[in-house]
Amino acid sequence: MTEIAVTERTRHRRMKENGSTRRADLDAILAAGFVCHLGVVVDGTPMVVPTVYGATADALYFHGSVASRSLSQDPQPEVCVTVTHVDGLILARSVFEHGVNYRCAMVYGTPVAVTGEEKLEGLRVLTEQCAPGQWDYARRPNRKELAATTLLKLPLDEVSVKIAAGPPDDGDGPDAASGRWAGNLPLHSAYGPPVPAPEVPAGVPVPGHIAAMRLGSV
Protein backbone atom coordinates (compact mmCIF):
# COMPACT_ATOMS: atom_id res chain seq x y z
CA MET A 1 0.00 0.00 0.00
CA THR A 2 1.59 3.26 -1.06
CA GLU A 3 -1.39 5.55 -0.41
CA ILE A 4 -3.17 6.24 2.85
CA ALA A 5 -6.96 5.88 2.67
CA VAL A 6 -8.77 9.09 3.59
CA THR A 7 -11.80 9.17 5.87
CA GLU A 8 -14.14 12.00 6.82
CA ARG A 9 -12.04 12.51 9.92
CA THR A 10 -8.65 12.51 8.21
CA ARG A 11 -9.62 14.57 5.17
CA HIS A 12 -7.33 17.60 5.14
CA ARG A 13 -9.34 20.76 5.64
CA ARG A 14 -6.95 23.47 6.77
CA MET A 15 -3.53 23.97 5.17
CA LYS A 16 -4.35 21.34 2.57
CA GLU A 17 -1.00 21.87 0.90
CA ASN A 18 0.61 20.31 3.97
CA GLY A 19 -1.47 17.14 3.84
CA SER A 20 0.16 13.95 2.63
CA THR A 21 -1.42 10.62 1.78
CA ARG A 22 1.92 8.97 1.00
CA ARG A 23 2.39 5.83 3.03
CA ALA A 24 6.17 6.37 2.91
CA ASP A 25 5.73 9.71 4.72
CA LEU A 26 3.74 8.01 7.48
CA ASP A 27 6.34 5.27 7.89
CA ALA A 28 9.19 7.78 8.03
CA ILE A 29 7.45 9.92 10.67
CA LEU A 30 6.68 6.93 12.88
CA ALA A 31 10.23 5.58 12.49
CA ALA A 32 11.88 8.89 13.37
CA GLY A 33 10.64 9.11 16.96
CA PHE A 34 9.60 7.21 20.04
CA VAL A 35 7.35 9.65 21.94
CA CYS A 36 3.72 10.27 21.00
CA HIS A 37 0.91 12.29 22.54
CA LEU A 38 -2.06 10.13 23.41
CA GLY A 39 -5.48 11.78 23.56
CA VAL A 40 -8.35 10.17 25.45
CA VAL A 41 -11.65 11.44 26.76
CA VAL A 42 -11.99 11.20 30.54
CA ASP A 43 -15.34 12.15 32.04
CA GLY A 44 -16.23 13.99 28.85
CA THR A 45 -13.12 16.15 28.68
CA PRO A 46 -9.92 15.54 26.73
CA MET A 47 -6.64 14.45 28.31
CA VAL A 48 -3.34 14.50 26.39
CA VAL A 49 -0.48 12.42 27.77
CA PRO A 50 3.01 11.89 26.36
CA THR A 51 4.10 8.27 26.17
CA VAL A 52 6.45 5.99 24.27
CA TYR A 53 5.31 3.91 21.33
CA GLY A 54 6.56 1.21 19.00
CA ALA A 55 5.46 1.03 15.36
CA THR A 56 5.07 -1.93 13.05
CA ALA A 57 3.85 -1.83 9.45
CA ASP A 58 0.23 -1.91 10.59
CA ALA A 59 -0.05 -0.83 14.22
CA LEU A 60 1.27 1.21 17.12
CA TYR A 61 1.94 -0.36 20.51
CA PHE A 62 1.85 1.69 23.71
CA HIS A 63 1.39 1.18 27.42
CA GLY A 64 -2.16 1.10 28.73
CA SER A 65 -1.18 2.57 32.06
CA VAL A 66 -0.46 6.08 30.77
CA ALA A 67 -4.04 7.24 31.02
CA SER A 68 -5.15 4.58 33.39
CA ARG A 69 -8.38 6.24 34.41
CA SER A 70 -9.55 6.01 30.85
CA LEU A 71 -7.70 3.14 29.22
CA SER A 72 -8.61 0.56 31.82
CA GLN A 73 -12.19 0.67 30.56
CA ASP A 74 -13.78 -2.22 28.71
CA PRO A 75 -14.53 -1.70 25.89
CA GLN A 76 -11.63 0.63 25.23
CA PRO A 77 -12.57 4.18 24.30
CA GLU A 78 -11.43 5.78 21.05
CA VAL A 79 -8.08 7.54 21.11
CA CYS A 80 -6.04 9.86 18.95
CA VAL A 81 -2.28 9.25 18.96
CA THR A 82 -0.17 12.04 17.51
CA VAL A 83 3.53 11.80 16.63
CA THR A 84 5.16 15.17 15.91
CA HIS A 85 8.66 16.17 14.87
CA VAL A 86 9.45 19.89 15.04
CA ASP A 87 11.96 20.57 12.26
CA GLY A 88 12.41 24.30 12.67
CA LEU A 89 11.01 27.80 12.50
CA ILE A 90 9.71 29.57 9.40
CA LEU A 91 10.77 33.21 9.79
CA ALA A 92 8.82 35.23 7.24
CA ARG A 93 8.86 38.95 6.41
CA SER A 94 5.50 39.35 8.18
CA VAL A 95 4.43 37.98 11.56
CA PHE A 96 1.32 36.55 9.87
CA GLU A 97 3.35 34.26 7.60
CA HIS A 98 5.50 32.84 10.39
CA GLY A 99 5.21 29.14 11.01
CA VAL A 100 6.85 25.90 12.00
CA ASN A 101 8.39 23.22 9.82
CA TYR A 102 7.15 19.91 11.14
CA ARG A 103 6.11 16.38 10.34
CA CYS A 104 3.05 15.00 12.08
CA ALA A 105 1.01 11.80 12.02
CA MET A 106 -2.34 11.50 13.79
CA VAL A 107 -3.73 8.00 14.28
CA TYR A 108 -7.40 7.54 15.23
CA GLY A 109 -8.98 4.35 16.48
CA THR A 110 -9.86 2.07 19.33
CA PRO A 111 -6.90 0.28 20.91
CA VAL A 112 -7.09 -3.33 22.02
CA ALA A 113 -5.11 -4.96 24.83
CA VAL A 114 -2.76 -7.65 23.57
CA THR A 115 -1.77 -10.79 25.46
CA GLY A 116 0.48 -13.83 25.24
CA GLU A 117 3.06 -14.00 22.47
CA GLU A 118 1.85 -10.80 20.86
CA LYS A 119 2.32 -8.90 24.11
CA LEU A 120 5.94 -9.97 24.28
CA GLU A 121 6.47 -9.11 20.62
CA GLY A 122 4.78 -5.73 21.12
CA LEU A 123 7.05 -4.96 24.07
CA ARG A 124 10.03 -5.92 21.93
CA VAL A 125 8.87 -3.52 19.19
CA LEU A 126 8.30 -0.73 21.72
CA THR A 127 11.67 -1.28 23.43
CA GLU A 128 13.57 -1.42 20.15
CA GLN A 129 11.89 1.73 18.89
CA CYS A 130 13.11 3.64 21.95
CA ALA A 131 16.48 2.00 22.44
CA PRO A 132 17.60 -0.27 19.58
CA GLY A 133 19.58 -3.22 20.91
CA GLN A 134 18.27 -3.10 24.47
CA TRP A 135 15.78 -5.97 24.02
CA ASP A 136 18.73 -8.33 23.56
CA TYR A 137 21.01 -6.59 26.06
CA ALA A 138 18.78 -5.85 29.07
CA ARG A 139 16.97 -8.45 31.16
CA ARG A 140 13.64 -9.21 29.50
CA PRO A 141 10.35 -8.93 31.41
CA ASN A 142 9.58 -11.81 33.75
CA ARG A 143 6.10 -13.18 34.40
CA LYS A 144 5.34 -10.80 37.23
CA GLU A 145 6.49 -7.78 35.20
CA LEU A 146 4.48 -8.90 32.19
CA ALA A 147 1.40 -9.25 34.37
CA ALA A 148 1.93 -5.72 35.68
CA THR A 149 2.06 -4.31 32.13
CA THR A 150 -0.94 -3.48 29.97
CA LEU A 151 0.07 -3.23 26.34
CA LEU A 152 -2.33 -1.69 23.84
CA LYS A 153 -2.31 -2.01 20.07
CA LEU A 154 -3.78 0.65 17.79
CA PRO A 155 -4.18 -0.30 14.12
CA LEU A 156 -2.86 2.16 11.52
CA ASP A 157 -6.25 2.13 9.83
CA GLU A 158 -7.21 5.78 10.08
CA VAL A 159 -4.29 8.17 9.80
CA SER A 160 -3.70 11.80 8.90
CA VAL A 161 -0.23 13.02 7.89
CA LYS A 162 0.88 16.63 7.63
CA ILE A 163 4.27 17.95 6.64
CA ALA A 164 5.54 21.52 6.38
CA ALA A 165 9.04 22.08 5.06
CA GLY A 166 11.03 24.81 3.45
CA PRO A 167 11.26 28.60 3.45
CA PRO A 168 8.50 31.14 4.07
CA ASP A 169 6.28 31.66 1.05
CA ASP A 170 5.90 35.42 1.17
CA GLY A 171 8.88 35.93 -1.12
CA ASP A 172 6.72 37.04 -4.05
CA GLY A 173 4.48 39.45 -2.15
CA PRO A 174 4.90 43.14 -1.32
CA ASP A 175 6.69 42.31 1.95
CA ALA A 176 9.63 40.88 -0.01
CA ALA A 177 10.57 44.41 -1.06
CA SER A 178 10.98 45.49 2.57
CA GLY A 179 14.60 44.38 2.64
CA ARG A 180 14.01 42.19 5.67
CA TRP A 181 15.88 38.92 6.04
CA ALA A 182 13.64 35.86 5.88
CA GLY A 183 14.28 32.17 5.94
CA ASN A 184 14.07 29.18 8.17
CA LEU A 185 15.90 28.03 11.25
CA PRO A 186 16.41 24.25 11.29
CA LEU A 187 16.00 22.44 14.59
CA HIS A 188 17.99 19.28 15.27
CA SER A 189 17.95 16.80 18.13
CA ALA A 190 20.83 14.56 19.10
CA TYR A 191 21.93 12.38 21.98
CA GLY A 192 24.77 13.55 24.17
CA PRO A 193 27.34 11.16 25.64
CA PRO A 194 25.83 8.30 27.72
CA VAL A 195 25.87 8.92 31.49
CA PRO A 196 26.55 5.78 33.53
CA ALA A 197 24.34 5.12 36.56
CA PRO A 198 26.23 5.70 39.84
CA GLU A 199 26.32 1.99 40.72
CA VAL A 200 27.95 0.88 37.46
CA PRO A 201 31.50 -0.19 38.37
CA ALA A 202 34.31 1.79 36.79
CA GLY A 203 35.62 -0.08 33.81
CA VAL A 204 32.27 -1.38 32.55
CA PRO A 205 32.29 -0.02 29.03
CA VAL A 206 29.32 1.60 27.30
CA PRO A 207 27.95 -1.16 25.04
CA GLY A 208 28.46 -0.51 21.34
CA HIS A 209 24.74 -0.40 20.54
CA ILE A 210 24.21 2.35 23.14
CA ALA A 211 27.19 4.39 21.97
CA ALA A 212 25.79 4.08 18.43
CA MET A 213 22.21 5.18 19.24
CA ARG A 214 21.01 7.91 16.90
CA LEU A 215 17.69 9.57 16.41
CA GLY A 216 16.06 9.18 13.02
CA SER A 217 15.64 12.91 12.73
CA VAL A 218 13.42 13.72 15.66
Place this chain on the structure above:
Amino acid sequence: MTEIAVTERTRHRRMKENGSTRRADLDAILAAGFVCHLGVVVDGTPMVVPTVYGATADALYFHGSVASRSLSQDPQPEVCVTVTHVDGLILARSVFEHGVNYRCAMVYGTPVAVTGEEKLEGLRVLTEQCAPGQWDYARRPNRKELAATTLLKLPLDEVSVKIAAGPPDDGDGPDAASGRWAGNLPLHSAYGPPVPAPEVPAGVPVPGHIAAMRLGSV
Protein backbone atom coordinates in the same frame (compact mmCIF):
# COMPACT_ATOMS: atom_id res chain seq x y z
CA MET B 1 2.21 31.86 44.12
CA THR B 2 4.90 29.25 44.51
CA GLU B 3 2.65 26.19 44.69
CA ILE B 4 0.23 24.85 42.07
CA ALA B 5 -3.26 24.15 43.40
CA VAL B 6 -4.27 20.52 42.95
CA THR B 7 -7.70 19.46 41.67
CA GLU B 8 -9.30 16.06 41.35
CA ARG B 9 -8.18 16.00 37.73
CA THR B 10 -4.60 17.06 38.35
CA ARG B 11 -3.96 14.94 41.44
CA HIS B 12 -1.02 12.69 40.65
CA ARG B 13 -2.09 9.07 40.62
CA ARG B 14 0.51 7.11 38.70
CA MET B 15 4.23 7.66 39.16
CA LYS B 16 3.54 10.05 42.03
CA GLU B 17 7.24 10.56 42.58
CA ASN B 18 7.34 12.39 39.24
CA GLY B 19 4.59 14.85 40.14
CA SER B 20 5.54 18.42 40.97
CA THR B 21 3.41 21.20 42.40
CA ARG B 22 6.21 23.77 42.20
CA ARG B 23 5.13 26.82 40.27
CA ALA B 24 8.76 27.38 39.21
CA ASP B 25 8.77 23.99 37.47
CA LEU B 26 5.66 24.92 35.51
CA ASP B 27 7.11 28.26 34.46
CA ALA B 28 10.38 26.67 33.35
CA ILE B 29 8.60 24.01 31.28
CA LEU B 30 6.40 26.56 29.54
CA ALA B 31 9.35 28.87 28.89
CA ALA B 32 11.53 26.13 27.40
CA GLY B 33 9.41 25.40 24.33
CA PHE B 34 6.99 26.79 21.82
CA VAL B 35 5.05 23.73 20.57
CA CYS B 36 2.21 22.14 22.55
CA HIS B 37 -0.24 19.35 21.84
CA LEU B 38 -3.82 20.53 22.01
CA GLY B 39 -6.51 17.96 22.81
CA VAL B 40 -10.14 18.61 21.95
CA VAL B 41 -13.19 16.40 21.66
CA VAL B 42 -14.71 16.38 18.17
CA ASP B 43 -17.95 14.44 17.69
CA GLY B 44 -17.26 12.56 20.91
CA THR B 45 -13.77 11.39 20.04
CA PRO B 46 -10.45 12.98 20.96
CA MET B 47 -8.25 14.86 18.51
CA VAL B 48 -4.66 15.84 19.35
CA VAL B 49 -3.06 18.59 17.27
CA PRO B 50 0.40 20.14 17.59
CA THR B 51 0.43 23.92 17.58
CA VAL B 52 2.49 26.86 18.79
CA TYR B 53 1.75 28.68 22.02
CA GLY B 54 2.83 31.70 23.99
CA ALA B 55 2.87 31.74 27.79
CA THR B 56 2.36 34.57 30.24
CA ALA B 57 2.37 34.30 34.04
CA ASP B 58 -1.28 33.28 34.05
CA ALA B 59 -2.33 32.02 30.63
CA LEU B 60 -1.42 30.31 27.38
CA TYR B 61 -2.28 31.84 24.02
CA PHE B 62 -2.74 29.71 20.90
CA HIS B 63 -4.44 29.90 17.52
CA GLY B 64 -8.09 28.91 17.37
CA SER B 65 -7.79 27.64 13.82
CA VAL B 66 -5.73 24.54 14.66
CA ALA B 67 -8.73 22.41 15.47
CA SER B 68 -11.22 24.53 13.65
CA ARG B 69 -14.00 21.97 13.61
CA SER B 70 -14.04 22.00 17.37
CA LEU B 71 -12.70 25.36 18.48
CA SER B 72 -15.05 27.46 16.40
CA GLN B 73 -17.88 26.39 18.68
CA ASP B 74 -19.60 28.80 21.05
CA PRO B 75 -19.29 28.22 23.93
CA GLN B 76 -15.77 26.84 23.58
CA PRO B 77 -15.34 23.22 24.60
CA GLU B 78 -12.87 22.15 27.28
CA VAL B 79 -9.35 21.41 26.12
CA CYS B 80 -6.16 19.87 27.46
CA VAL B 81 -2.94 21.51 26.33
CA THR B 82 0.22 19.50 26.96
CA VAL B 83 3.78 20.81 26.70
CA THR B 84 6.43 18.10 26.74
CA HIS B 85 10.22 18.16 26.62
CA VAL B 86 11.94 14.82 26.07
CA ASP B 87 15.26 15.00 27.91
CA GLY B 88 16.61 11.53 27.22
CA LEU B 89 16.36 7.79 27.64
CA ILE B 90 16.63 5.86 30.90
CA LEU B 91 18.52 2.67 30.06
CA ALA B 92 18.07 0.29 32.97
CA ARG B 93 19.40 -3.24 33.58
CA SER B 94 15.93 -4.64 32.90
CA VAL B 95 13.56 -3.79 30.08
CA PHE B 96 10.84 -3.22 32.67
CA GLU B 97 12.72 -0.35 34.32
CA HIS B 98 13.42 1.49 31.08
CA GLY B 99 11.91 4.92 30.74
CA VAL B 100 12.20 8.45 29.47
CA ASN B 101 13.49 11.55 31.21
CA TYR B 102 11.04 14.32 30.47
CA ARG B 103 9.33 17.46 31.70
CA CYS B 104 5.64 17.82 31.03
CA ALA B 105 2.87 20.29 31.85
CA MET B 106 -0.80 19.55 31.19
CA VAL B 107 -3.20 22.50 31.29
CA TYR B 108 -6.95 21.87 31.51
CA GLY B 109 -9.65 24.41 30.93
CA THR B 110 -11.99 26.23 28.60
CA PRO B 111 -10.27 28.71 26.29
CA VAL B 112 -11.81 32.06 25.43
CA ALA B 113 -11.32 34.05 22.24
CA VAL B 114 -9.56 37.36 22.85
CA THR B 115 -10.12 40.56 20.89
CA GLY B 116 -8.85 44.13 20.54
CA GLU B 117 -5.73 45.14 22.42
CA GLU B 118 -5.44 41.80 24.18
CA LYS B 119 -5.47 39.98 20.84
CA LEU B 120 -2.51 42.01 19.64
CA GLU B 121 -0.69 41.50 22.94
CA GLY B 122 -1.42 37.75 22.80
CA LEU B 123 -0.01 37.53 19.28
CA ARG B 124 3.07 39.39 20.46
CA VAL B 125 3.52 36.89 23.32
CA LEU B 126 3.04 33.94 20.96
CA THR B 127 5.43 35.34 18.33
CA GLU B 128 8.11 36.18 20.90
CA GLN B 129 7.84 32.72 22.46
CA CYS B 130 8.59 31.10 19.09
CA ALA B 131 11.02 33.62 17.70
CA PRO B 132 12.27 36.24 20.16
CA GLY B 133 12.84 39.56 18.44
CA GLN B 134 10.61 38.92 15.45
CA TRP B 135 7.67 40.98 16.74
CA ASP B 136 9.80 44.10 16.38
CA TYR B 137 11.63 42.98 13.23
CA ALA B 138 8.90 41.49 11.01
CA ARG B 139 5.88 43.37 9.69
CA ARG B 140 3.13 43.24 12.30
CA PRO B 141 -0.35 41.94 11.47
CA ASN B 142 -2.58 44.37 9.59
CA ARG B 143 -6.34 44.67 10.09
CA LYS B 144 -7.18 42.04 7.51
CA GLU B 145 -4.69 39.56 8.98
CA LEU B 146 -5.93 40.22 12.50
CA ALA B 147 -9.50 39.58 11.38
CA ALA B 148 -8.40 36.28 9.81
CA THR B 149 -6.82 35.13 13.08
CA THR B 150 -8.64 33.58 16.02
CA LEU B 151 -6.57 33.79 19.17
CA LEU B 152 -7.55 31.76 22.19
CA LYS B 153 -6.49 32.23 25.81
CA LEU B 154 -6.36 29.37 28.28
CA PRO B 155 -5.90 30.34 31.96
CA LEU B 156 -3.22 28.48 33.91
CA ASP B 157 -5.83 27.63 36.55
CA GLU B 158 -5.73 23.82 36.44
CA VAL B 159 -2.31 22.38 35.72
CA SER B 160 -0.47 19.11 36.24
CA VAL B 161 3.33 18.95 36.11
CA LYS B 162 5.45 15.83 35.85
CA ILE B 163 9.20 15.57 35.72
CA ALA B 164 11.46 12.53 35.41
CA ALA B 165 15.21 13.03 35.60
CA GLY B 166 18.28 11.06 36.39
CA PRO B 167 19.56 7.51 36.16
CA PRO B 168 17.58 4.25 36.26
CA ASP B 169 16.60 3.28 39.80
CA ASP B 170 17.29 -0.45 39.62
CA GLY B 171 20.83 0.01 40.88
CA ASP B 172 20.06 -1.52 44.27
CA GLY B 173 18.14 -4.55 43.03
CA PRO B 174 19.30 -8.01 41.95
CA ASP B 175 19.73 -6.86 38.34
CA ALA B 176 22.57 -4.57 39.37
CA ALA B 177 24.74 -7.64 39.94
CA SER B 178 24.35 -8.72 36.32
CA GLY B 179 27.29 -6.62 35.21
CA ARG B 180 25.24 -4.82 32.59
CA TRP B 181 25.91 -1.19 31.83
CA ALA B 182 23.04 1.10 32.80
CA GLY B 183 22.56 4.82 32.71
CA ASN B 184 20.85 7.53 30.79
CA LEU B 185 21.28 9.03 27.35
CA PRO B 186 20.65 12.79 27.34
CA LEU B 187 18.77 14.25 24.38
CA HIS B 188 19.47 17.81 23.28
CA SER B 189 17.86 20.05 20.69
CA ALA B 190 19.55 22.97 18.99
CA TYR B 191 19.07 25.25 16.01
CA GLY B 192 21.32 24.83 13.02
CA PRO B 193 22.55 27.78 10.95
CA PRO B 194 19.73 30.00 9.56
CA VAL B 195 18.83 29.24 5.91
CA PRO B 196 17.94 32.37 3.90
CA ALA B 197 14.82 32.22 1.72
CA PRO B 198 15.71 32.06 -1.99
CA GLU B 199 14.49 35.59 -2.70
CA VAL B 200 16.63 37.26 -0.03
CA PRO B 201 19.29 39.26 -1.93
CA ALA B 202 22.89 38.28 -1.37
CA GLY B 203 24.45 40.57 1.17
CA VAL B 204 21.38 40.89 3.43
CA PRO B 205 22.87 39.76 6.73
CA VAL B 206 21.15 37.43 9.19
CA PRO B 207 19.79 39.77 11.89
CA GLY B 208 21.54 39.47 15.22
CA HIS B 209 18.43 38.33 17.10
CA ILE B 210 17.97 35.44 14.66
CA ALA B 211 21.62 34.41 14.79
CA ALA B 212 21.31 34.45 18.59
CA MET B 213 18.12 32.34 18.85
CA ARG B 214 18.51 29.49 21.31
CA LEU B 215 16.10 27.00 22.73
CA GLY B 216 15.51 27.07 26.48
CA SER B 217 16.30 23.40 26.72
CA VAL B 218 13.64 21.82 24.55
